[in-house]
Amino acid sequence: MIVKFTKTHEWIAVDDDEGVVGITEYAQKELGEIVYVEMREIGETVEKGEEIGVIESVKAASDVYAPVSGEIVEVNEELEEDPEMINRDAMGDGWLLKIRLSNPDELEELLSEEEYEKLTEEG
Amino acid sequence: MEEGKKTRLYERHIEFGGSIINFNGYLLPVRYTSIIEEHLAVRNAVGVFDVSHMGEFIIEGGESPAFIDWLITNRASDIPIGKVVYSPMCLETGGIVDDLLCYRIDDNKYMLVVNAANTEKDRKWIREHLKWNINFTDITDDITLIAVQGPKSRDVLRKLTNIDLENLKYYWFTTGKVAGEDILVSRTGYTGELGYELYIRSENDALKIYDAVMDAGSEYNIKPVGLGARDTLRLEKKMCLYGNDIDETTTPLEAGIGWTVKLDKDFIGREVLLKQKKEGVKRILVGFKMLGRGIPRHGYDIYIAGKKAGYVTSGTHSPSLNEPIGLGYVPIENSGIGSEIEISIRDKRVNAEIVETPFI
Numbered sequence: 001m002i003v004k005f006t007k008t009h010e011w012i013a014v015d016d017d018e019g020v021v022g023i024t025e026y027a028q029k030e031l032g033e034i035v036y037v038e039m040r041e042i043g044e045t046v047e048k049g050e051e052i053g054v055i056e057s058v059k060a061a062s063d064v065y066a067p068v069s070g071e072i073v074e075v076n077e078e079l080e081e082d083p084e085m086i087n088r089d090a091m092g093d094g095w096l097l098k099i100r101l102s103n104p105d106e107l108e109e110l111l112s113e114e115e116y117e118k119l120t121e122e123g
Numbered sequence: 124m125e126e127g128k129k130t131r132l133y134e135r136h137i138e139f140g141g142s143i144i145n146f147n148g149y150l151l152p153v154r155y156t157s158i159i160e161e162h163l164a165v166r167n168a169v170g171v172f173d174v175s176h177m178g179e180f181i182i183e184g185g186e187s188p189a190f191i192d193w194l195i196t197n198r199a200s201d202i203p204i205g206k207v208v209y210s211p212m213c214l215e216t217g218g219i220v221d222d223l224l225c226y227r228i229d230d231n232k233y234m235l236v237v238n239a240a241n242t243e244k245d246r247k248w249i250r251e252h253l254k255w256n257i258n259f260t261d262i263t264d265d266i267t268l269i270a271v272q273g274p275k276s277r278d279v280l281r282k283l284t285n286i287d288l289e290n291l292k293y294y295w296f297t298t299g300k301v302a303g304e305d306i307l308v309s310r311t312g313y314t315g316e317l318g319y320e321l322y323i324r325s326e327n328d329a330l331k332i333y334d335a336v337m338d339a340g341s342e343y344n345i346k347p348v349g350l351g352a353r354d355t356l357r358l359e360k361k362m363c364l365y366g367n368d369i370d371e372t373t374t375p376l377e378a379g380i381g382w383t384v385k386l387d388k389d390f391i392g393r394e395v396l397l398k399q400k401k402e403g404v405k406r407i408l409v410g411f412k413m414l415g416r417g418i419p420r421h422g423y424d425i426y427i428a429g430k431k432a433g434y435v436t437s438g439t440h441s442p443s444l445n446e447p448i449g450l451g452y453v454p455i456e457n458s459g460i461g462s463e464i465e466i467s468i469r470d471k472r473v474n475a476e477i478v479e480t481p482f483i
Contacts, residue, residue, distance in 0.1 A: 032351075035418070036416075036440065058442065059158060059439075061420060
């Protein structure tokens with residue numbers, strides 16, 4: 001499994017041609033309590049960098065972007081009832097959706113964990 | 124690192140882990156730990172806000188009482204010393220320049236407390252309209268303003284002062300020693316809870332007072348509260364926020380604060396407001412709750428019967444109710460409690476229902 005990060009604070013964990021997508025620990029801390037999550041629907045195809053959903057804190061709505069291109073094959077339904085799961089476990093149970101990658105080469109353009117950490121440290 | 128003015132309490136915001144933003148030129152915390160926690164602390168116990176960004180003006184001398192009555196829509200000429208009134212200040216068009224608190228300091232002396240976003244605009248507006256030998260002074264930079272709000276706020280302050288807080292009624296103020304410093308204490312706030320605001324001049328030690336309040340409040344789990352919770356607290360009580368719910372394009376009658384407009388005296392904007400009162404307003408600010416999923420936000424459109432009919436002025440997830448709430452303008456004929464409206468959220472229209480306000 002490979003885990004990669006985006007400059008817009010998403011992570012993707014890829015196994016074969018399927019990737020689990022979420023927002024990073026850094027992003028959930030910045031947002032504060034998440035009170036609403038709305039993701040695009042299963043079966044939709046998305047391009048890398050396209051908006052795949054929105055996460056709302058008390059204060060504001062923030063877009064989430066597709067780390068890679070592909071088809072949405074699963075959405076984390078539990079977040080509808082319990083959006084704060086993202087605050088509790090952003091990198092685990094607080095995952096947002098799964099994408100079947102249409103162009104795995106795109107992963108090379110994403111950040112490694114080390115590169116991402118450096119980015120967030122620089123602020 | 125954000126740039127901006129630091130209040131005299133800035134070091135505490137950092138110490139308590141505040142997420143600092145530039146708010147109208149001031150470096151202030153949007154939250155320390157969590158907006159919901161801070162919100163609930165104020166509703167259930169007590170919280171402390173640094174609201175030093177607010178502007179303060181002194182109007183004195185000349186015919187100050189008559190001048191104030193002409194400047195603002197509410198009447199301040201007949202209030203006793205020690206009383207506060209809330210009032211819009213209007214343009215000739217009836218649109219709102221700002222909403223403010225007016226303190227009667229002396230027979231011929233008032234303090235106006237205005238929104239940080241409008242301090243410069245208001246200063247200019249008032250100066251342009253000065254007459255009758257009034258002296259105008261902007262004392263914003265001299266004042267540190269601490270709000271202590273929540274059902275336990277009196278118990279906290281009681282430990283620090285001999286001021287008779289029990290007999291200090293809502294929208295009255297007095298002066299006295301708090302934590303050994305001579306300050307002005309008013310029973311006002313922007314949360315809808317029991318609460319006090321402490322006006323501290325620069326010759327007094329604001330940090331000392333702040334620390335004493337935090338200390339005295341520790342038995343009630345007092346919390347420092349940021350701008351995020353300040354917004355959700357006022358919104359649940361339908362207190363207007365300038366720039367969101369009211370502005371130069373809306374009138375006090377439309378905003379549902381017609382009680383602050385005294386049409387039996389002369390003031391700037393009276394003619395238009397008198398006409399509007401006689402003819403009736405065409406739209407009005409209402410509160411609504413969502414029937415479908417989504418959180419309403421400032422600027423979203425409101426649809427009624429398939430047509431764009433208004434807009435959302437404020438919206439959030441209400442921490443007390445644990446559900447989304449919003450305020451917005453709708454046509455008067457569609458403004459009844461229970462009326463169904465639609466909020467345009469991103470590319471969807473989501474059902475909502477007009478409800479009684481305040482929300483709690």
